[in-house]
Amino acid sequence: SPVVFIRNMMFNVLIRGYFDPDYSLPEFKAGAVHSVCHVSQLLANGQFDDMEGLVTNEVITKLRHRHMDLNENQLNWLSVHPRDCISKRCQIGVILIGEQRFVEITVAVHGIHGFRMYEQAASMGKVEGHPPLNWKNHFQCNYRFIRDYTKGEHDSWTINRLNHFVLIK
Structure with missing residues (x-):
């Protein structure tokens, strides 16, 4: 959306100018995809303790509860590989609460x-054309990252909301 694009560009200027001169949206996106893949693999394997510091405690508690309801096939689908990711979009928001x-x-x-x-098969000449459009293989992951840029705080990006879903036609 053009509105989201312009809004993201404005927030990029704000973040670089006032909060973090080293911030780069392309670098953030690359790191975010790596985090999505890493956390999704931890989630699929039920390694909740290894998520500490990457995901908020509130989200880990919810994930533990939801994890129990998933069958083995659903757990396997949670795991995302970086080379399976086709597109990445983001929406930036800034929250100002008093001095925070x-x-x-x-x-x-x-x-x-x-x-x-x-x-891999296409690069070896074993298939031709485009990948088959099997909607059952498509997935969407939405992860929300937050960082505290309050003066005097030394925070890192943390996931405070996430969801995975499969696109079924």
Whole structure:
């Protein structure tokens, strides 16, 4: 959306100018996709203790509870591989509460499970054309990252909301 694009550009200027001169949206996106893949693998394996520091405690508590309701097939689908990710979009928000300054960035990752294997087979000449459009293999992950930029705070990006869903036609 052009509105989101312009808004993101304005917030980029604000973040670099006032909060973090080293901030870079392309670098953030690359790190965010890495985090999405890493956390999704931890989630699929039920490694909640390893999520501490990456994901807020409130979210870990909710994930533990939801994890119990998933079957083995659903757990396998949670795990995302970086080369299966096709598109990444983000929306930036700035929260000002008195003297507190927070930046939230929601990253939406769309992909196809098994896309990396299709690419490997295509590079060896074993398949031609485009990957089959099996909607059951498409996934969407939405992860929201937050960072406290309040003066005197030394915070890092933390995931404070996440969801995974499968696109079924």
